[in-house]
Amino acid sequence: MSQNGKLATDLVQKLERDIVTGVLKPGDKLDERSLSERFGVSRTPVREALQTLAGSGLVATMPRRGTIVASITVAELIEMFEVMAELEAMCARLAARRMPRVDIENLIALSEECNGLKDHADADAYYEANVRFHEAIYAGCRNSFLERQTKNVRNRLAPYRRLQLHRPGRVKKSNNEHADILSAISNGEAETAGKLMQQHVAVQGESLNDLLAIVPRGYLEPLAS
Amino acid sequence: MSQNGKLATDLVQKLERDIVTGVLKPGDKLDERSLSERFGVSRTPVREALQTLAGSGLVATMPRRGTIVASITVAELIEMFEVMAELEAMCARLAARRMPRVDIENLIALSEECNGLKDHADADAYYEANVRFHEAIYAGCRNSFLERQTKNVRNRLAPYRRLQLHRPGRVKKSNNEHADILSAISNGEAETAGKLMQQHVAVQGESLNDLLAIVPRGYLEPLAS
DNA sequence: CCACGCAATTTTGTATACCAGAACGTCATT
DNA sequence: AATGACGTTCTGGTATACAAAATTGCGTGG
Known part of the structure; x- marks a missing residue:
């Protein structure tokens, strides 16, 4: 056929x-x-x-x-975000050390693209640009295994991460954090870049409650797995 | 049937x-x-x-x-060890913060088991005990997703990691590093534990050359993948 | 009216048969 | 003698047929 x-x-x-x-x-x-x-x-x-x-x-x-x-439990969601934050932090640290100037220029462009969409009505447009920004940093770590591993976890979290940006004020905050991360990478400050990225991705404190509150029914398994 | x-x-x-x-x-x-x-x-x-x-x-x-x-290229081997070191470092950091006392006692026992085998003739016995020591730390991070992820990468590197311990003097050095990691975890010094673990696992500088030198033919792909 | 059990249907798991593409060997030609 | 083209054969990819298990619905009994 x-x-x-x-x-x-x-x-x-x-x-x-x-x-x-x-x-x-x-x-x-x-x-x-x-x-x-x-x-x-x-x-x-x-x-x-x-x-x-x-x-x-x-x-x-x-x-x-x-x-x-795959639908996951709340515990797994927390665990996966914890790992995700660390993987992305590693990408950022390595990117700060290894990313060639020309790729940094591209990263700046992607950041500006995000910036232009931050006040846009639908969060999905920002989400797509946001994905490109993060993926540029994955690529910048110059470790294709880490890049694949990070994308894999990102994909598994995608349904939940997408929800985050629908929270009021989150887009603007996210955008500001991008700027700081970008400058750290651009200046070659590896530890700073990693720390900022870790905080950018991590879901901690009240953010967790906020996220859980908007997760639709069925996205999470009941406790009895 | x-x-x-x-x-x-x-x-x-x-x-x-x-x-x-x-x-x-x-x-x-x-x-x-x-x-x-x-x-x-x-x-x-x-x-x-x-x-x-x-x-x-x-x-x-x-x-x-x-x-x-799966046989991998030299580049991938380096990349995977880089990620592995970071994953294990994360396990160690979290273990230092979260590992219950009773599990630390168990970790001490495993460390002593390694110590007892460090002068043993065949490196495989030490290798097995070594695996148990590391896995106890994975479990200690209290993040089952991270644990699975780490074990997965560890499994893929297993054929190559096993070779490392066949290098003269490596077993004793490894054993000393275990002791330092253990004490950092036991004292709740997260950053120290992570840093020590990162250095313990990472293959850097001359170690890389030594490792590549004893990798048998066929374990690594030629450059033209 | 509710509950328990059996049967039928649906759906997954396994086996087998069939087809297509790649490697290797042979033969012919230069 | 060397090289290239053709064909055979082997191996992997896909489809279909069959078997086993689970869910669901219906019927019967309490």
Whole structure:
């Protein structure tokens, strides 16, 4: 029917995108048959794709119970943010030491792009620019393994991180923090850049309560996992 | 034929163990048919297991070219050690802040176990005790996500880390560093514990050259990936 | 009217059969 | 003799068919 090789890989990417961008939400059921019909392939590549996604943690599959978009417990959410903050801090520290001037110029441009969108009505536009800013710093660490690892955790947190920016005032605050991080990186102040990034990403104190308050039903598992 | 459920999961664990413990070495070919015959199952669960392992990075599968135990480039090796050092440092920092007294007692016992084996003839015995010591610290960070993430990277580096201890004098030096890390954790000195752990794990300067010198052929890919 | 149990349906897990692409070897040509 | 093209064979990718388990709905009994 289709003249390709490696259908499963395509499916992985498509499903990944749908999960990260929020089309598929935590807790959504991923039925093998529906997916195979939707994509016009048999169940085999669908299953392989789901296996792969389960490996990266984006979906959870329970034996004989099917596969769902991974939803996590509150405890895991806190844990993952704690790790995320540290990974991004490491990226920032290394970027401050290693990022070439030309890439810093690009980072400045991305920062200004964020700045231009900070008063924009919908938070999603800022979110996209924000992602590009952060990814530029990942790339700046010049450690592609760290970059992949960081993106992986970021993807798994994406559904929840997206919510953060919908909180009033968060966009402006985030934007100010970007400026400080940028200048630290630009000046080669590794420790400062790392510390600022850590605080920028971490969800601590009241922020945690605020975040939990706007997480929709179904995004988090009940305590009895 | 077999009366079980979820054959693939079993295969994942078996293969994982073989890779981590060095029975299967980087570059070894994982033929689907041989594996299916060896384990008495069909190719389907074998393929699913390989998919999962590919997701966690332990094996690499090239379309139409088969799958092999992941072998990495020198650049990746350096990158992974850089990340590993930081992850373990984070574990140590958090452990210094959060590890309950009773678990610290256990950590002391594990440290003494290492100490008892430091002059032992074969480095593998020390290696196993060393693993237990480090894993106790992972657990001490009280962040199960970080623990999983750290173990995952550790597993991927296992074939190379194992080699390190075969270098003359490395065992004794490692053991001394353990003592310092232990005392920092025990005293709740988070930053010190993290810094010491970072240096303990990192492969820097001459150590890198020494490590590369004893990596067997086939463990590392040629530059043209 | 509610609860428990059985059966039917749905859905996952496994096996097998089929197809396509890549590696290797052979033969012919220069 | 060397090199390139063609074909065979082996291996991986996909589809389909079959088996087992879980959920759900219905019926019966209390």
